[in-house]
Amino acid sequence: MFPFVKKKDKQQSNYKPINKKLATNDKYIGQLFSAKINSDFAVREIVARYSEEKVAIYYYATIVNGDKLYKGIIRPLLENVGKDLKEVVTLESINEVNTFEDVVEHINSGKAIIFENGNDTAYSVDIAQFQERGIEKSENESIIKGPKEAFTESLNTNISLIRKRFHDKQLINETHKIGERSKMEVNMLYVGDLVNGEILKNVKDRIKNITADNVRNIEILEQHIEERPYSIVPSILYTERPDNAASYIEEGYIVLLMDNSPACLVVPITFWAFFHSPEDRYLRFLFGNFTRIIRFIAFFIxxxxxxxxVGISTFHSQMIPPDLLLAITSARERVPFPLILEVLLMEVAFELIREAGIRIPNPLGPTIGIVGALILGQAAVEANVISPIIVLVVALSGLTSFAVVDVSMNYSIRISRFIFIFAAGWFGMFSLTGAFLLWMMYLASLKSFGVPFFSPLSPGYKSPGNNLFRKIVKKEIWRSGNVQPKDIKKKQTN
Amino acid sequence: MNTDKTLKTKELLAIILLFIGVKMSDSTAAMFSQHAQNAYWLIIVVSLLVMLPPFFLLLYLLRKFKDKNLIELIEHLLGNFIGKFTGFTIFLLSFALMILDSRNYVEEIKLLYFPESPTASIFYIFIAVCFFGAKRGFETIGVTSWIILPFIKISMFFLGFLILGQITWYRIFPIFGNGLDVILTQGIKKASIFSEFIILTIAYTSFRNTKIFQRGSKIGFALVSFELVFFFLLYALIFDYNSIEKLAYPYHDITQFVNFGDFFTNVETFFMVFWLSAAYLRFIIYLYLIAMIFGYVFNVKEYETLLLPLGFITVTLGLLTENAVINELYLRETLLTISTPVFVLLPVLLWLTALIKGDLKRS
Amino acid sequence: MRKLKYSLLLSLITLLLTGCYDKTELEQQAYVVAIGVDKGEKENTYDLTYQIANPEVGSSITGGSSDEAPFELVTVQGIDFMTATATANSFVAKNITLDHTKVLFVSEELARSESFLRGMQGASRTSEIRRQVNIVVTKEDTRTFIETNQPQLETRPHKYYQLMLGRSTETGIVPQSTIHRFFQLTEGDADLFLAMYATTQGEDDKTEGNVDEYIAGQIPKEGGNPTQFMGAAVFKEGKMIDILNGEETRIALILDNTLDMKDLLVTFQDPINKEYQVAGDLSKKDETKVEVDYKKEGPTKIDVTVPFQLEVLAVPSLIDYTNHKKHREKLKESVEGELQETADALVKKAQEEYGSDPFYWSIYIRSQFKTIEEYEQADWNKKIWPNADVTINFDMNRIEFGKMLKDSDLEEVWD
Known part of the structure; x- marks a missing residue:
């Protein structure tokens, strides 16, 4: 209740109409932007030729295109003649602004505001030029066959990347403003005649209900709109591949984009989205499914x-074939720790190397990572701190974890691994099975924006049959029914 | 989204196959082989035949009185007081069966894999897992059952395949074992080993629509019957008639018996993992359904809160019996015999009341 | 609510502490690969010998000191298999585990006494000794046997047993004799159980004879491990009563459908030049047909047909069987006749001496009865089998001669 009231107050304080006198307006804007100490806030006062009135242009010098400012605003004002200001300024977008609230917002988003003496309307001209990098190759979701472009930190570029892939008049880009202090735009992309209305409303409500001073980027937004912040598994897909995003839009999902993030969010999402890679679909049927099997094995391992x-060797040693058993036993005879501690030690060591590998300055990264891991393992074995088979086991579990592409899911899996190690060390396969079952049931009970996590496998829906394996492209008749698209038929069958 | 009831036929099948199909791997086989030796698999056939008409009668009634589950149907037909009493009787019987059964499974785990651990701690863990599992709700149970089911069934049939080389078909003879009369009386007396089918109808309205239950439960009945008879027969063919009655857990004896080639000779732990998940799921389903029965009898809307006390009572009472043999051969057998008439006659009673009341004609 | 959560968490943590009962680290266990059972000093006690594998021998992972022995032998007295491990722990530092036992040795002395069956009951109760473990009857004390058994190629005992048992059952000179089968047959109260027979003590009075008419200990050989696996110990109702030689064991295996038989290397007398013998590889592709015509009064008729194939491997007499139809016919007749003779002799021995059959044929008569009671009253061992009228037919349906069409003519070579 209270924050709501406060919000209204704030709004009213900024809701000040523009005065006719330029001097008054100038003074007020100077106050709002602390013009005297704010060094890149610029004011340019000139006398317009068409009206012979004093005109003032306000902008942030660092985020506008100077050339455009000169050629599109200042020169026309000084030279051109015309009926009113809109006719004089030749740039493509010019809007009228009536309140200081809008003025502030427009200046912040890289527009120039033109005030005219004797006019209570100001004009905003878009000459924004935020600095950004160009489109690069996708770094974290790399593939061999298929498009290589990745999103950049610029919203417009990103939308253009998606529109480039999906030409549909119904592809809608809806904008919502969030944040109290710094107003940021969230863009929702979806296909109007596919997306399920309820899910759309749910997502919109969540975005509207965000009460934060500032939501800088998608990564923060994800945490604001997710249903279960404490959950071990993510409920929103984060991808930096425009082709991936476009394929979801096509299926009736919603994509969220913001400035400043080289990625987008896809909602609602199921387990399979984290399991799949876009390349599965670019590869031919057999090859794609082969990678799926490999990835499934990697998930399991x-x-x-x-x-x-841990479970088998501390509780069910009868299971191990005698040759292997004797080999492990002889290796363990000089190791000072219980087996579970050995495993935990190496797992933690591996996590340390991984964390250090990410944070380490780029030129050092690869060498230190690999050498560190190798030397650490080798030395630990030679010093009889751990037995060699542990290195094998942990290396295997560490290596295969890279098959889980999604960053969030990767963390879920790594944390789950520790849970399972503890469970196995407790009552062997008995508690491990129990823990796995509960883990599985927890996953099964999750819902991402109302969509069950394991659907469309179960609960079942009409779907393209693209869960663990995929069908050949010709046989994909339905869209995923679990997101309940308005038009479920993907392809007309003959 | 639009509806909470998303479960379809396949999930119902999975639930039935886990809830009832797991019986093939517990000591039910041992209980019957005590009486009929190598012909004990016929007892199952008899029991199934005895249970078949009441179950189908109940399905018929449920179809007539739309959108009512078992307890609602009983109360609707028998009136509030008698209905409540009957419902409570069903609850007591099935709960008691579940307590004895769970103790049985716990003993199985303990004897075969954790001989040093106290029964109590295994029991607590087992029920704790079941409780947390059941707490996630019926939909999750259905989904998980369906996802895990293939792995469980593949492992079980893989075991059946591995053991095929060891069977001797002629051990099926003498065909009637200890006599046809023994088979018939035992089959009729113990028909309540399929009481789960009656209990399951409490979930009649929990699926996407009631047609699903009608169809799914019939397919499930057929599949489960096939599976049970197949495996019971398999045990009889592997162990001769005198040995079969000495084995408490033939399924596990088989898992200890088979090997994958010369190198993996002790593979029982591999099968144990799948068996355990099946056992966990069975009792998750059991616990949930019993809580549901109790909830409907006493009008407890939030019956999921009952899971904890029910689970706790299960452990406490389950630990009372001294050992597995008494539990299985004496208590469970007696209880099954007592509860058979209740479960078999209940649908008939309901049907008769409906007939007398004239409810059947109206709809 | 928060307090409740914390107290639940605390109780869970205390539950965590309970999980150490069955936990044993790998290096805290001693892996028994073979158990030997001998008769103890007192009645109904046993001398149990455990052969414990030394993990440090033969595994290159750490390169442990190689001068250690590959195994340790421990003998204790006990009344059953399980409790004796506890006694053994008074001088073995590690927890003795029977899970990896490959073979159960029983001395002939014990096998011939009644206390053997009593001891085996205990083995069936524990889940540690698997039903797939083979029973081997040794002529001498099991401890002596295990000690004397010094395979040169396989220093690691479990490997040796795995290979030795596998190979010798494949060649058919010993039967498969798992504990599982022992119980099936013994509890079935009909038929005879055949167990592998082995020894490390060679006999001095070596009998002359065919390659496979030996029992273990009689095989003349030089070099190698003194251990011999050959023949079968015959158990009736859980008690050993006789020994079958290699040839009889093979016949029993051929006649029994429930035992695996891959292919047997056998020698027959050359039907044309009787000084020589013919060596062949005998294999059975189809099941032995056993037809039982049960008569309540009078002798039951048992008709047995054994279809088999023969691949001739060596013909030292150089008679051309390959190209002469008549010779082939003769060979066929002679082989069939020879097998038939041995089989008949074995059946006769079984009927008269043993009073039961080593072929597991009682199962074929069961379909004649409706209930177990009837079946048991008919009494296979006492009434049906000894009086049965058994006819055995060997039917060679194929004969092959390997990849050589002709043998080289030695006369010409020597010329």
């Missing part, structure tokens, strides 16, 4: 290999 090793 990374989650379970350490815990199964």
């Amino acid at each position: 990374t989650v379970f290999v350490s815990s199964i090793y």
Whole structure:
């Protein structure tokens, strides 16, 4: 209740109409932007030729295109004649602004505001030029076959990247403003005649209900709109590939974009989205499914290999074939720790190397990472701190974890792995199975914006049959029914 | 989204196959082989045949009185007081069956894999897992069952395949084992080992629509019958008639028996993992359905809150019996015999009341 | 609510502490690969010998000191298999685990006494000894056997047993004799159980004879491990009563459908030049047909047909069987006749001496009865089998001669 009231107050204080006198306006704007100490806030006062009136232009010098400012605003004002200001200024977008609230917002987003003496309307001209990098290759979701472009930190570029891939008049780009202090735009992209109205409303409500001073980028937005902030698994897909985003839009999903993030969010999402890679679809049927199998095995190994090793060797040693058993036993005879501690030690060591590998300055990164891991393992074995098979097990579980492409899911899996190791060390396969079952049930009970996490496998819906494996492209008749698109038929069958 | 009830036929099938199909791997086989030796698989057939008409009668009634589950149907037909009493009786019987059964599974785990651990701690963990699992709700149970089911069934049939080389078909003879009379009386007396089918109808309205239940439960009945008979027969063919009655857990004896080639000789832990998930799921379903029955009998809307006390009572009472043999061969057998008439006659009673009341004609 | 959560968490943590009961680190266990059972000093006690593998021998992972012995032998007295491990722990530092036991040795002395069956009951109760473990009857004390058994190629005992048992059952000179089968047959109260027979003590009075008419200990050989696996110990109702030689064991395997038989290397007398013998590889592709005509009064008729194939491997007499139809016919007749003779002799021995059959044929008669009671009253061992009228037919349906069409003519070579 209270924040709501406060919000209204704030709004009213800025809701000040523009005065006719330029001097008054100038003084007020100077106050708003602390013009005297704010060094890149610029004012240019000139006398317009068409009206012979004093005109003032306000802008942030660092975020506008100086050339455009000169050629599109200042020169025309000084030289051109015309009926009113709109006719004089030759740039493509010019809007009328009536309140100081809008003025502030427009200046902040890189527009120039023109005040005229004797006019209570100001004009905003878009000459923004934010600095950004060019379109580069996708770094974290790299693929071999298929488009290589990735999103950049610029919203317009990103939208253009998506529109380039999906030509549909119904592809709608809806904008919402969030943040109290710094107003940021969130753009929702969806296909109007596909997306489910309820899900759309749900997402909109969540975005509208954000009460934060500033939501800088998508990564923060994700945490604002997710349903279960404490959950171990993510419920929103974060991808930096425009082709991936476009393929979701096409299926009736919603994509969220913001400035300053080289990625987008896809909602609602299921387990399969984290499991799939766009390349599965670019590869031919057999090859794509082969990678799916490999990835599934990798999923399994990374989650379970350490815990199964702990469980079997501390509780069910009868399971291990005698040759292997004797080999492990002889290696363990000089190791000072219990087996579970050995595994935990190496797992933590691996996580340390991984964390350090990310933070380490670029030129040093690769060498230190690999050498560190190798030397650490080798030395630890030679010093009889751990047995060699542990290096094998942990290396395997660490290596396969990279098959989980999604950053968030990767963390979920790595944390789950520790849970399972503890479970296995407690009552062997008995508690490990129990823990796995509960983990599985937890996942199954999750919903992302109302869509069950394991759908359309179960609960079942009409779907393209693209869960663990995928069908050949010709046979994909339906859209995913679990997001309940308005038009479920993807392709007319003959 | 639009509806909470998203479960379809496949999930119902998964639930039935786990809830009832797991019986093939517990000591039910041992209980029957005590009486009929190598012909004990026929007892299952008899029990199924005994349970079939009441179950179908109940399905018929449920179809007539739309959108009512078992307890609602009973109360609708028998009136508030008698209905409540009958409902409570069903609750007590099935709850008691579940307590004895769960103790049975716990003993199985303990004897075969954790001989040093106290029964109590295994029991607590087992029920704790079941409780947390059931707490996630019926939809999750259905989804998880469906996802895990293939792995469980593949492992079980893989075991069946591995053991095929060891069977001797002639061990099926003498065909009637200890006599046809024994098979018939035992089959009729113990028909309540399929009481789960009656209990399951409490979830009649929990699926996307009631047609699903009608169809799914019939398919499930057929599949489960096939599976149980197949495996029980398999045990009889592997162990001769005198050995089968000595084994408490033939499924696990088989898992200890098979090997994958010369190198993996002790693979029971591999099968144990799948068996355990099936057992967990079975009791998750059991616990949930029983809480549901209790909830409907006593009009507790939030019946999921009952899971914790029910689970706790299960452990406390389950630990009372001294050992597995008494539990299985004496208590469970007696209880099954007692509860058979209740479960078999209940649908008939309901049908008769409906007939007398004239409810059947109206709809 | 928060307090409740914390107290729940605390109780969960205390539950965590309970999970150490069955936890044993790998290096805290001693892996038994073979168990030997001998008769103890007192009645109904046993001398149990555990052969414990030394993990440090033969595994290159750490390169442990190689002068250690590959195994340790421990003998204790006990009344059953399980409790004796506890006694053994008074001088073995590690927890003795029977899970990896490959073979159960029983001395002939114990096998012939009644206390053997009693001891085996205990083995079935524990889940540690698997049903796939083979029973091997040794002529001498099991401890002596294990000690004397010094395979040169396979220093690691579990590997040796795995390979030795596998290979010798494949060649058919010993039967497969798992604990599982032992219980099936013994509890079934009909038929005879055949167990592998082995020894490390060679006999001095070596009998002359065919390659496979030996039992273990009689095989003349030089070099190698003194251990011999050959023949089968015959158990009736859980008690050993006789020994079958290699040839009889093979016949029993051929006649029994429930035992695996891959292919057997056998020698027959050359039907044309009787000084020589013919060596061949005998294999059975189809099941032995056993037809039982049960008569309540009078002898039951049992008709057995054994279809088999023969691949001739060596013909030292150089008679051309390959190209002469008549010779082939003769060979066929002679081989069939020879097998038939041995089989008949074995059946006769079984009927008269043993009073039961080593072929597991009682299962074929079961379909004649409706209930177990009827079946048990008919009494296979006492009434049906000894009086049965058994006819055995060997039917060679194919004969092959390997990849050589002709043998080289030695006369010409020597010329």
